[in-house]
Amino acid sequence: MDEWEFMEARLLRASRSGRVCITCQHFTYGTDAHCRTLLGCKLQSKQLAQGEHLTKKCQHWLIRRERQLGWCPEAA
Incomplete structure (x- = not known):
């Protein structure tokens, strides 16, 4: 992830x-x-960028599977 570029503001x-x-x-x-x-x-x-994860979204936003299904597959 360190080599990824930053997401464009647009x-x-x-x-x-x-x-x-x-x-x-x-x-x-x-x-x-x-x-x-x-x-x-x-x-x-x-x-x-720091802080953007709390106030912004993109067109590809998708509900987390844990919330959608009511369970966490990693813990099963």
Whole structure:
């Protein structure tokens, strides 16, 4: 994820609902070599600027499977 480019501002739009990047199925996060948090979109293979994951979304927003199905497959 460290080598991903940042997402262009024109691809994101402000959202006043719970439909923001952090609640999207495609949202991911990790750390770089200096232990800084990196935020990103798996679908577009792009990084998100700090804070944008809380207030913005793109046209590909998709409900997280845990919320949709009511369970977490990783814990099963």
